[in-house]
Amino acid sequence: IPFDLAFSGKILEFGYQNVFFTLLIGLLTIMLFDAVVKKQEWHPVLRSALLVIITFGGMGAAYLLHTDYDAKGVLAILVFYMTRQMRGLQIVAGCLAFCWELPAIVAFIPIAFYNGKRGWNIKYLFYAFYPVHLLVLYLICVGMRTAQIAVV
Template structure:
């Protein structure tokens, strides 16, 4: 397979992942936290089954987004001019996004049990930074320990996708100079999610070019779209249902 045609820039991959993430969160928030809990919907067996099947489709589509973001994280790590600022941005938006995430996905203002995906990406980035440092110090054992501890931290903090998400980031980092190995390892690592391996089809066609930046749009898109979906579920759906 050739990566020359078609080809996708990093910006194109990011847009694809964002659209798919939006589809996923429509299912998680508007359907699972909204429509499927309404008595009028539950009392109509045919309607409820249709809504539940629609939600399943939305969520299956949505599983494709996270692996793409993990790949873009590794690419960002390799090409950023300031890794510390990169980590700081992820940390700040992890904090900014927590309440919107809890409202939209967890159904409450604050939920300490589950943290948003920015925390997963941040842990993955910090693991790559430490591994790169120990690689230059020729300490392979320390690198392995860092990777293990990163997965344990994601598991302990209950971040979105948890240790499995961090493992995917680590694998994409380990095979960063071989796209074929990245694609195969990533697809195998996330084969527990039925449709997630499909993410590595567009990843394969990444041409190594950044494309139009718009990085701040992505950062703000995550918390803002979650707040909008929460608003739709909380305020708009009751009005539409009562009409």
């Protein structure tokens, strides 16, 4: 709801979905991906074909549902997942996956320096930040429109 308010001014807008839908589709794609990878008794060509179908299926679902980052977001999630054990490759592949959004590449600097240890336990702050900041931006827009109407 905060995303829809901030971007469309409506409580529910089904024409464009927030990044959590992209993350959900990415998670489901990873789950299917893993299920196929674990089927060692299947022929390698069949498994490879299914992995390609699953990848494009997840990307297609995100595109058709108009999610934030659409197919590119699901592809980036898969790239991060497949390279999770190789940090150097993950950084290079991640930069390539985000080459369409150059400022995002800067995010790989802290990833490169991550030491593998958990930081401060402030996850609830981050859980709250996304919807709260969108609501604040929406309220600022409403306030600006109200002030503009009052001036006219």
